[in-house]
Amino acid sequence: MARHGGKPAGASGAGDELLDVLVIGGSQAGLAIAWHLTRQHLRFVVLEAGPEPGHVWRSRWDSLTLFTPAQYDALPGMPFPGPPDTYPTKESVAGYLNAYAAEFDLPVRLNTRVTALIRTAEGFEARTDDGVFRARQVVVATGPFQVPYVPPAAQRLDSSVIQLHSAGYRNPEALPPGPVLVVGGGNSGFQIAEELAATRQVDLSIPPKRRCCRNGGRARTCSGGSLG
């Protein structure tokens, strides 16, 4: 079960013990790897910086739904709840990840951010605020979306233009009244543009030849450099 500090069951905590594997990051990838390591009876621990598995999902905008239907959202060994061809909310993803860690009693050490990973003669040493962990092998599962990307052109906009990255967007009330340009036609751009288009004029800027996805809706789309 995921724990807030303390020594996880089935694996060693910080100290002199040399583990088989350290997993850094306790979200989808880290938990799925943990499930496989358990089945191989290896001694390991998952080090997770956040307060719960799946906390990154809770930090996203309020109305987020997955673009992958429920039948494709499961981790190994446990079906994702919900009928096929329905699109789960971010809260149900976070809930599922917590339930998954509990179901398989995975040794997840919460609130434990790895600040340095050092190669040693016997393997690796991971440093955290909660001590040092040593293992023969390490799996880094810290995810691909840690640093929001803001295109350089944004710096040239007048300071009167309010800018918000999707990582900081929560709901339409976060923006003052008036028209909005949503830049980026991935799933985030389409979902946010559709939500805003219910109450205001929205233009959605997408790269040339980008195909619309599931959530394409009321927002006007423009591509390439012509945003007018």
Ligand SMILES: Cc1cc2nc3c(=O)[nH]c(=O)nc-3n(C[C@H](O)[C@H](O)[C@H](O)COP(=O)(O)OP(=O)(O)OC[C@H]3O[C@@H](n4cnc5c(N)ncnc54)[C@H](O)[C@@H]3O)c2cc1C
């Ligand atoms: C807005 C948005 C919507 C998305 N929608 C979908 C979707 O509908 N369907 C889909 O399949 N995918 C979707 N994705 C992609 C999906 O979120 C990622 O592919 C997936 O989360 C990757 O899982 P992960 O476990 O590798 O990383 P993450 O889920 O990012 O988890 C990484 C974990 O590592 C932890 N961590 C980071 N640094 C450290 C450290 N130094 N020490 C300890 N722990 C650390 C973090 O706290 C976090 O819990 C979406 C992504 C975004 C941004």
